[in-house]
Structures are given as structure tokens and as C-alpha cells.
Amino acid sequence: MALQEGDFIRLRYTGSFGENIFDTTDEERAKEEGIYNPRADYGPVTIRLGSHHVIVGLEDELMGKEVGAEGEVDVLPEKAFGAHENEEVRSVPVTQFREKARKGMRVEIEGREGLVVDIIGRRAVVDFNHPLAGKTLHYSYTIVEKVEDPIEQIKGLIKLYAGRSDIGITIAEGTAELALPAAITYDRRWMVWRGTLVREIFEYNPEVTNVVMKETFPRPATPAAAAEAPEAEETAEETTEE
Known part of the structure; x- marks a missing residue:
């Protein structure tokens, strides 16, 4: 079935201008081209068609395609990052x-x-122009699959906006609960984009009436507990020697 606005998909792509690759979901390709980011989570990205999660020219190309489609497209500046002003x-x-x-x-x-x-x-x-302003871009792509599960859709949005894959998600009785790792508030990217994420969870999931975020802090080991362990080992050794 042809893809349309509102569909969530997983997408592999590589973007370039001239001989220069500036973005790719392929980890090995990133390493080969010298653009590898050790903090990035490579692999297919989850996007929603019609929400401009990728540049307009690439999104237009994906509309109407089938799952499994592979292709290439040239994107003019007006449907990429605009003219150089x-x-x-x-x-x-x-x-x-x-x-x-x-x-x-x-x-x-x-x-x-x-x-x-x-x-x-x-x-x-x-x-102050975008680094790719005024450039015609070239994309190669593969539509990996359609994403139907709401939880997988939300996971995809989190990875897209915050670059994180360590947030647990459950949806029950109209409540989407996000289990946040400790100290996530120090993640600037998460703090910048979490409002957008919440808005899109509501927009794309009409059955969700509440979004709850729970940050968990495990109790750290106390110095006393750490000191007791060696003493216990020494006592055991002494008993064995006797």
C-alpha cells in the first residue's frame, strides 16, 4: 500500500552535496566519510510523513512510495535549507x-x-545562514518498514529529537508513561525538545490523555556498606585458616 501523510516509517538515508556526505544513518559509512559521531545512535530513523521530520524535498519523494522502496533524489535549496541570504x-x-x-x-x-x-x-x-543554505542536496534512501505500534512511534520520536534510546515507555488507560534515567535534566538536547515531544505524542495519539514522566534515582552505595565488604572477606579468610 502506498505511503501517505500520517504514516510512521523507518528510514535509512544518506545525504550529500557534490562529493561531500553531510549526514547518514549508516554507521560504517559515517566512519568511512570522516563524519562519525561516537555519541550518535546510528541505524534507521523513525519519522512521520507530513510532519517535516526530514527536509521537505525528501519527504515529498517518500510520499506515495511502498515499504521496501529504494531510490535517489536531488533536492533544490527551496525544498532543503533555503537560499543563501x-x-x-x-x-x-x-x-x-x-x-x-x-x-x-x-x-x-x-x-x-x-x-x-x-x-x-x-x-x-x-x-548566520544554515551551512547547507543555497546548496542542491542529493539523498539516497531505503524505506525499511511502516511503524504501527504507538510505543515504537514514541520511541522513534524520542530518538529523533533527543537522540536517546534509554527511556522506557508504557501506555495504559490513556496515560503514556515515560521512565526517565537519572540526571536526564542535565541533557540539554532533551530539555530543549521535550515540550515538542509531548505535543506530538498528544497530536499523533488521540487515545492518550496524559503524559507522565518519571525520573528514578537509585540509592547510591553508602561508604559504610562499601567498607564492610572487605572486612567480611577478611573474616572469612581467617575462619578458613583456623
Whole structure:
């Protein structure tokens, strides 16, 4: 059956421009191309068609395809990361940087991230366009399967937004419960995206009326307990010798 808006799928893909690969779900390919991220969770990603979980040009290509389909598509800038806007290239005093400015460094100014493309005297020229703005992109893809299970759909969204696969999920009597690992509040990516995740859980699962997040902290071993263990071993050894 042809895929349509609202369907969840697992997708493998590799994105490139010219000879440069900038993104892939294939771990070995990432290593070969020198873009491997040891903190990334490689493998097929779960997306919902129509929700712009991938760029518009790739999403348009996937609509109407069948599970198992493989293909390639060129995506023009207007359906990728937009045109390169000259007004997004600005001159900034180097005094705004925390470290010495140099060409090629990425900086954050007033909450926006940019790339230093030139340095003229005491000012740096910073490009605030997306790094892939103005580029025609090429994608190869495989539609692995359709995802019907709501729990697997939510797991896919968590991985997509927060890059995590260590959150347990149950759904019972209209409540979706997320079992959070300890100290997840220190994960900046999770904190930024959890609101979006909750909104999409409600939007895509009409039967869910509550989302509950439970963070569990296991009791740490006390120093006394740790000290007792060697003493117990010594006592056992003494008894054996006698």
C-alpha cells in the first residue's frame, strides 16, 4: 500500500552535496566519510510523513512510495535549507567572542549560531545562514518498514529529537508513561525538545490523555556498606585458616 501523510516509517538515508556526505544513518559509512559521531545512535530513523521530520524535498519523494522502496533524489535549496541570504552575513566586533576569532570557527551570538568566514581588523564577518543554505542536496534512501505500534512511534520520536534510546515507555488507560534515567535534566538536547515531544505524542495519539514522566534515582552505595565488604572477606579468610 502506498505511503501517505500520517504514516510512521523507518528510514535509512544518506545525504550529500557534490562529493561531500553531510549526514547518514549508516554507521560504517559515517566512519568511512570522516563524519562519525561516537555519541550518535546510528541505524534507521523513525519519522512521520507530513510532519517535516526530514527536509521537505525528501519527504515529498517518500510520499506515495511502498515499504521496501529504494531510490535517489536531488533536492533544490527551496525544498532543503533555503537560499543563501546575503543579509544573514554580518560584521561583528571580535570583542563579542569568548576566544580569539579565527576563520572557520563556529560562534554563538545573541542565541544564533554562525560561521566566521573572514576577519578584517577588529571585526569578524559571520555567516548566520544554515551551512547547507543555497546548496542542491542529493539523498539516497531505503524505506525499511511502516511503524504501527504507538510505543515504537514514541520511541522513534524520542530518538529523533533527543537522540536517546534509554527511556522506557508504557501506555495504559490513556496515560503514556515515560521512565526517565537519572540526571536526564542535565541533557540539554532533551530539555530543549521535550515540550515538542509531548505535543506530538498528544497530536499523533488521540487515545492518550496524559503524559507522565518519571525520573528514578537509585540509592547510591553508602561508604559504610562499601567498607564492610572487605572486612567480611577478611573474616572469612581467617575462619578458613583456623
